[in-house]
Amino acid sequence: MSETEPLSEETCSAGDASRPVSPDIAAARAVAIAGAVAETETIDLVDAQGRVLAADVISPMAVPPFDNSAMDGYAVRLGDLTGDGPWTLPVAGRIAAGASLQGSTPGEPQALRIFTGAPVPDGFDAVVMQERCKRDGDQVIISGKRPRAGENIRLAGEDVERGALLASSGEALSPQKLALLAGAGVNSLSLFRKVRIGLISTGSELREPGETLAPGQIYNSNRVVLRAMLSRLTWAQVEDFGIVPDDRSLLERTLNAASSTCDVVVTTGGVSGGDEDHVAAIMRDEGTPLEVVKVAMRPGKPVKVGRLGQAVFFGLPGNPNAALVTFRQIALPAIRTVAGLRDVVPAWQPAVAGFEYGKKAGRTEFVPVRIAGRSEAGVPIVEMLGRGSSANLSAMAAADGIALLPPEDETIRPGMPLRYEAFRMP
Numbered sequence: 540m541s542e543t544e545p546l547s548e549e550t551c552s553a554g555d556a557s558r559p560v561s562p563d564i565a566a567a568r569a570v571a572i573a574g575a576v577a578e579t580e581t582i583d584l585v586d587a588q589g590r591v592l593a594a595d596v597i598s599p600m601a602v603p604p605f606d607n608s609a610m611d612g613y614a615v616r617l618g619d620l621t622g623d624g625p626w627t628l629p630v631a632g633r634i635a636a637g638a639s640l641q642g643s644t645p646g647e648p649q650a651l652r653i654f655t656g657a658p659v660p661d662g663f664d665a666v667v668m669q670e671r672c673k674r675d676g677d678q679v680i681i682s683g684k685r686p687r688a689g690e691n692i693r694l695a696g697e698d699v700e701r702g703a704l705l706a707s708s709g710e711a712l713s714p715q716k717l718a719l720l721a722g723a724g725v726n727s728l729s730l731f732r733k734v735r736i737g738l739i740s741t742g743s744e745l746r747e748p749g750e751t752l753a754p755g756q757i758y759n760s761n762r763v764v765l766r767a768m769l770s771r772l773t774w775a776q777v778e779d780f781g782i783v784p785d786d787r788s789l790l791e792r793t794l795n796a797a798s799s800t801c802d803v804v805v806t807t808g809g810v811s812g813g814d815e816d817h818v819a820a821i822m823r824d825e826g827t828p829l830e831v832v833k834v835a836m837r838p839g840k841p842v843k844v845g846r847l848g849q850a851v852f853f854g855l856p857g858n859p860n861a862a863l864v865t866f867r868q869i870a871l872p873a874i875r876t877v878a879g880l881r882d883v884v885p886a887w888q889p890a891v892a893g894f895e896y897g898k899k900a901g902r903t904e905f906v907p908v909r910i911a912g913r914s915e916a917g918v919p920i921v922e923m924l925g926r927g928s929s930a931n932l933s934a935m936a937a938a939d940g941i942a943l944l945p946p947e948d949e950t951i952r953p954g955m956p957l958r959y960e961a962f963r964m965p
């Protein structure tokens with residue numbers, strides 16, 4: 540088989556995989572060959588933001604650990620408040636946060652000066668906020684309504700019970716989840732190690748911004764967009780192999796190097812099957828049979844997915860919008876699976892078309908859109924930017940997100956419901 544032969548249904552060893560599949564199926568096939576990284580590491584809570592838990596976390600204690608006051612005021616026993624108020628009680632002790640009781644004479648009617656967060660001693664069943672109390676020497680005069688039992692007392696375990704599930708394996712840790720773990724005294728966590736992602740920009744025409752362009756050359760934009768998107772993944776680390784020209788043996792060496800150290804290898808360019816499209820040819824000859832060869836989507840039709848040694852391989856098309864869309868739609872769910880995340884599907888929102896557009900039936904299109912307004916129901920009305928060129932950078936740069944135009948529709952009309960995926964704010 541010649542290395543320049545285009546990949547076709549006849550030449551592809553993947554059998555059914557060579558037939559176009561829907562983007563959902565392509566993403567599902569990628570997820571199916573991805574497994575969570577095997578290694579875990581123990582990390583301090585302060586360094587765990589955004590990382591993925593490799594084990595459930597059970598609370599070793601009740602939170603709060605003891606009954607405590609929610610207000611600065613006076614702790615009382617309701618039995619000491621006889622008749623109607625105002626009630627006058629001797630102040631028998633003082634308890635600040637972090638202290639335990641000083642003074643107090645069990646049995647005698649009494650109040651205790653208490654501050655927010657201080658432990659409420661046994662038998663004291665309400666805290667009256669100081670705004671309702673008047674201090675007179677060693678005594679306090681409490682006026683107003685009779686305090687309710689439990690008033691201004693935060694009960695031991697009312698937030699978290701000892702033994703409660705605080706966080707689950709496969710969960711990415713948010714700052715607020717870390718606060719919950721800290722509150723329960725958890726200080727180290729078992730996390731999946733970071734996913735190692737190898738990035739290769741293929742194409743002899745590519746130069747990096749800052750370099751001088753010779754005739755026929757263009758700047759590499761895929762590298763920076765993918766690096767930027769990957770940098771938001773707190774559970775990933777990138778190994779950047781830079782630009783590799785369209786040279787089969789150089790590319791083969793780089794792919795081997797990347798797949799020997801990375802969990803995931805992402806290339807851009809060289810997948811469509813032209814003479815200089817070596818990525819597709821190398822995968823056909825050296826990788827295991829591809830799981831995805833062609834996807835009924837635009838942009839991104841020639842995206843490739845397969846295994847390359849121990850790594851999951853994504854051959855993204857070179858056209859910038861195709862690279863961006865296939866990274867988000869096809870590669871990201873599988874990369875999230877490798878990270879150990881349970882939740883891997885993209886976060887779609889409902890939207891309404893604010894434009895008319897003719898498309899090919901049977902093909903899903905992903906188009907850059909801008910939110911132009913809101914429907915009466917509050918759903919974003921989206922306006923399509925650019926007219927679907929896969930190479931133009933400006934429409935995507937101006938977009939608020941990407942809308943999915945479903946395969947079954949040939950004409951998108953204003954008012955049609957669509958799915959929309961927002962770009963996160965920079």
Ligand SMILES: Nc1nc2c(c(=O)[nH]1)N[C@H]1C(S)=C(S)[C@@H](COP(=O)(O)OP(=O)(O)OC[C@H]3O[C@@H](n4cnc5c(N)ncnc54)[C@H](O)[C@@H]3O)O[C@H]1N2
Pocket residue numbers: 740741742744745757758759760761762807808809810811812813816838839840841855856857858859861929930
């Ligand atoms: N005869 C056919 N030609 C093409 C087909 C096809 O089915 N038959 N598919 C088209 C589609 S759709 C796409 S998408 C592209 C995908 O091509 P490749 O992945 O092989 O990519 P290249 O040919 O290497 O590059 C395509 C285009 O993108 C530019 N490019 C590449 N890398 C970068 C980068 N890092 N930064 C910016 N721009 C990049 C490259 O210069 C080309 O203009 O194939 C179509 N052709």
Ligand code: MOO
Pocket residue numbers: 836837838839840841856858860861929930
């Ligand atoms: O997949 Mo290509 O991106 O349509 O240009």
